[in-house]
Amino acid sequence: MMNYHFEFSIVIPTVTASSSLFELISSIEATETKNIQIIIVQNPPQKKILDWKNKFPNLHIEFCYSAAGVNNARNLGMSRARGEFIFFLDDDCKVDDPLLFVKHKNEHDLYSDVFAVGGFYSSISKNRIDEAYDIIQYRWLKMNALSVPGSCQVLLGGHFSIKNSESIPTFDPTISYGGSETEYFWRLGSLGYQFRLINCSILHSPGLTLSSFARKAFKQGSTHRRLAKTIALPPPHWIDTTLYKNSYFYFYSFCFDPAGYIKNYFRKNFRLIGYIKGALIIFHQKICFYLENRELF
Numbered sequence: 001m002m003n004y005h006f007e008f009s010i011v012i013p014t015v016t017a018s019s020s021l022f023e024l025i026s027s028i029e030a031t032e033t034k035n036i037q038i039i040i041v042q043n044p045p046q047k048k049i050l051d052w053k054n055k056f057p058n059l060h061i062e063f064c065y066s067a068a069g070v071n072n073a074r075n076l077g078m079s080r081a082r083g084e085f086i087f088f089l090d091d092d093c094k095v096d097d098p099l100l101f102v103k104h105k106n107e108h109d110l111y112s113d114v115f116a117v118g119g120f121y122s123s124i125s126k127n128r129i130d131e132a133y134d135i136i137q138y139r140w141l142k143m144n145a146l147s148v149p150g151s152c153q154v155l156l157g158g159h160f161s162i163k164n165s166e167s168i169p170t171f172d173p174t175i176s177y178g179g180s181e182t183e184y185f186w187r188l189g190s191l192g193y194q195f196r197l198i199n200c201s202i203l204h205s206p207g208l209t210l211s212s213f214a215r216k217a218f219k220q221g222s223t224h225r226r227l228a229k230t231i232a233l234p235p236p237h238w239i240d241t242t243l244y245k246n247s248y249f250y251f252y253s254f255c256f257d258p259a260g261y262i263k264n265y266f267r268k269n270f271r272l273i274g275y276i277k278g279a280l281i282i283f284h285q286k287i288c289f290y291l292e293n294r295e296l297f
Helices: 019-029 070-080 100-110 128-143 180-190 210-227 243-256 258-292
Strands: 006-014 036-042 060-065 083-089 116-123 159-163 195-204
Touching: 006 019, 006 070, 006 100, 019 036, 036 070, 060 070, 070 083, 070 180, 083 100, 100 116, 100 159, 100 195, 116 128, 128 195, 128 210, 159 195, 180 210
Parallel strands: 006 036, 006 083, 036 060, 116 195
Antiparallel strands: 083 159, 116 159
């Protein structure tokens, strides 16, 4: 039996220790749950991470370093967690619900056989690309919801909690970015682990540009393509037909099935070329008819 010193251990992977991380910690301090251990994992180690312990005297904050990759950071954070529950947050998030951790704990207590509990992202960015990405994440969760109310096949990597134990399954360290938590939940789900999706959210502002948005799509598509060789992943019907979400779909589809994407692309374009060719022939015939029979007009 583990000796828990905290109610929650919050694991936060970060790269640059930006101002958004400071805002996240401030928002955690404002919640009603006070018995918290915060583990900030910088990956990979770069410049010396800021020591904010003096600015948050009421919080127990620990800093550590891991090899590159969000899953390496999560695994290291789990190994140092001394809370009854481990909560995973990303440094581009912010807690606006003072009862967030209470809600997660209540769900764990109510469903003792459930391994992980997660929620949604709520976009606070005016960036259209950020909004599109958060909508994609929302649709992804909804598409993976099971027939049993509250049950879900996956959860978001930046908003979920698990019960702490001496033998916690770890994340795949070979996945450094893009779909990193998908493999975790699909692997554990195949082993009989259960997950709960509850109606609560955290604020999310990833600050995406079109290039970073495309990179996410490429990486997630590549990861899911690899997983699809051993796991029956669902098709990405969660993508809407709007500008940025369509762009995401194209990037994702190319990485998930490059050969199929290229084949379909050329098939569609050859068909379009055929239509254009036919239209040009008809137009050419009409011009020729007019030139030869101008006296009739």
